[in-house]
Amino acid sequence: MTKRIKKNFIPTLSLAIFFWLSWGLIVWFIEPTTIKDLIIPSSYSLFFLSLGPALFFSLALICRHSRRGLSFSLAIILFLILRLLGLGNLLNLILILGSVIALEVYFAKR
Secondary structure (H helix, E strand, C coil): CCCCCCCCCCHHHHHHHHHHHHHHHCCCCCCCCHHHHCCCCCHHHHHHHHCCCCCCHHHHHHHCCCCHHHHHHHHHHHHHHHHCCCCCCCHHHHHHHHHHHHHHHHHHCC
């Protein structure tokens, strides 16, 4: 018996590859000082706007659920923003992961 591949696997995989390539090109070719103040001052918004969808599509494929992919990618982005502001430490990482896991348990039981 063959396993059935979901219909949205190939488009999601291609979007994940596209966004990882775009993020890699941004990291490799663009100087960080040029994107530092692009939309919001000192935010590196182009970096996070390209990393967010890449993480979302990749984690949605890994977790096989888009809600989990979104929550874990938002948690990673939030922690990276806290690291950028100098507030990212082990306690904040544990609190963010605990909040995401608590939300996932809540939505799974509902």
